Amino acid sequence: MRRSTHTAIQAVTEDLEGEYQFNTAVSELMKLSNALGDATCKDSPVYREGVETLLKLLAPFAPHIAEELWQSLGYVDSVHQQAWCVLDSSALVVDEIPLVIQVMGKTRGTILVPAQLRPCHARAACLARRSWHNVILRVRRSKSYCGHWKIGEFCDWLRLDETAKNRLSAHGTGINSINGLHSSFTDCFS
Amino acid sequence: MESRYNPAAIEEKWQQVWTEQGLDLAPESIDKPKYYALSMFPYPSGNLHMGHVRNYTITDVIARHKRMQGYRVLHPMGWDAFGLPAENAAIERGIPPAQWTHQNIEHMRSQLKPLGLSIDWSREVVTCSPDYYHWTQWLFLQFLQAGLAYQKEAMVNWDPIDQTVLANEQVDNQGKSWRSGALVERRLLRQWFLKITDYAEQLLNDLDKLTGWPDRVKLMQENWIGKSTGAQVIFKTMAGDHLPVFTTRPDTLWGATFMVLSPEHPLVEKLTTPEQAEVIKAYQSAAASQSEIDRTAEDKEKTGVWTGSYAVNPVNDEKIPVWIADYVLMGYGTGAIMAVPAHDQRDFEFAKTFNLPIKVVVQPVGQSLDAAPLTADALTTAYVQEGVLVHSGALDGVVAGKGAGQSVEAAVKWLEANGKGTGTVTYRLRDWLISRQRYWGSPIPVIHCPTCGTVPVPDADLPVLLPEEVEFSGRGPSPLSKLESWINVPCPTCGTPARRETDTMDTFMCSSWYYLRYPDAGNPGQAFDPTKVNDWMPVDQYVGGIEHAILHLLYSRFFTKVLRDRGLLKVDEPFSRLLTQGMVQAATYKIRRRVSISHLNTLMLLIPVIPTQVRNWKSSTKKCLSLSTMALTRRMCWQSMGQILRACLFCSKHRLKKIWNGMMQM
Structure with missing residues (x-):
């Protein structure tokens, strides 16, 4: 909840300065x-x-409408005389972020992975191949692909330890359904 | 509190409360940073339209946001109230222009107020009221004192429908009047000008300071100022007469193979040989009947006639024929050009049409000068790409171009060293024609005395009031010039009977300084108190239409610089940031007419926001509508807007309702 609040503060403030993106605000x-x-x-x-x-x-x-609702909260001073909201960037920290799973180019589902393992919002798309070891993960940040990883490299990027890596690889072998993928990921990250 | 979202009930209530609490007033004395948010003020045409609503809402959002961020905000509104439409209304419907204008202002203000914009109405300015145009006149006299206002006989654009003179900017690219749409004629009249050309270089250079302006607008101003560097070169006729030409490519002089004069050039008669006299005469009269636009159109077939004479190319003493052609204009440059067909497309076409020689003096880079050189026969179009100079005497091998150390610079140096020409800078920008043969404008405060000449009206006698007992026929000269009782006054200097100037000022004069009046709007003794103006200026955010990219914005920058030089202002530039909102256009924009809010026949293009609509839609809904559906700088097209209007309206109202209902469930 706090994250939504402060994400809105950040986005609206940015939209009201710089390029004036009122529609996105x-x-x-x-x-x-x-x-x-x-x-x-x-x-x-x-x-x-x-x-x-x-x-x-x-x-x-x-x-x-802002004034009417503001006063209904019990305030006497005008909402227009309030100081603009201050952003608390610590509230923006995300605990879990979604990974989008693609199999053969089709989105099959989303799984949540712990955010501290990830440097930023990113999307990982898995292109299922014959076996887990050959799965190539396409990881992207915003619109540009950061690169292609083999599963091992992806684990390194997620800063998984050896045990987790082994578990993921072991689980992954022979998996070709989305359910299997899902459970192996959640298993590894839990 | 009602649980249903009922905009009508809450909006009126809060507007009243805010007014009582003075929330929208711009505070001066408190210790906070200032923020000046300004919308381009409207012309009081009679009705608000969605373009206004969109413009003012954008500024309002910024103003409210800045207040909450701890700034003291100046967010004013006024009326650009002089101009032709009021006079036309007087002619067509017999309503005095002042009455028509003030009625419209009343009406539009009553449409504007329910929108709940946080405007400081105590600073409202109306450019047609004497307490405002008093100072427009005073500022004109400042220009006169500074030697920046002068009179000259000039060829002017005459609008045969509105019976008035138009500025160059008011003639569109098809040679038609921006308001009446009539084909513009040319006439000679004695006119008042402001010397904006004295500031051309500053207006150009300071564009770099405007980091908060859209590049597009800066580029438009740059092109309008149109600086070009080049050289003035003196060609001589065989008889020894001087034929100066201006060229931006003096480096291609060695490739000049003929000259072209404007048919109106004074030397044409002398140059014409008896054998050619008849065709030259015929060509001259044919050219005179065409408009400048037709004459210079790029796709036009090239026509011209040889005078029968030759001139000498000063750089290599070659004898070259002198022609006349209508695409060379007397009012532009020197009325004569040197033609370099190998490297100029228009000259190339002319040379091909009349079988004139073509001489290559720029070769592509990397080619050996002797092996496989570019030949004149091989050219199918002029060669205007990069290269190095050849067949150019001392300049052979120099890289062609306008940069440092390149051919243009080298050519100017060579010309100056050899006494054949001089480096020059020219601008496309012309002086600003400010006089109008019209009634509804600020009178130009000067008196013409037979002994003293042009005498400014003394400060104590300002303002020169517009007389009210005037008849409007819509024909012939300005109503003021027929008003003998007003015109005849004693000269302020010597007392002999003299006559008032009967021209009034271009309304762009009024709008060139209105942003300086808001900081000190009520001041009866000064245009503005410099302390107050320097406190608020520059405008931090200016919002308006892209259609003002050249006229109003350039004139305002010019005014600011002149007033700075007169010690009245401390800023170099009036507007720090500029947002040009997309125009709200009718689908018929294709006819390339701006949506002129004053035109009866364009009224159908606008969606007038009549009061009942304001009441029905309510302002929050409308504000969100004009903000949420599109990015601000995009054009809105009413054809599609009309279709989606209801959907948007619903969507926007729906959004607000959702927030309301969400809160009600708390």
């Missing part, structure tokens, strides 16, 4: 609004922070 607000809707912790301070952030970020775009 508005969709960032929708993302935060949806995240608040899905949240389960509705009486926590984190949720309250999220709601107040949404209204403050909304204020330049839709000043009236």
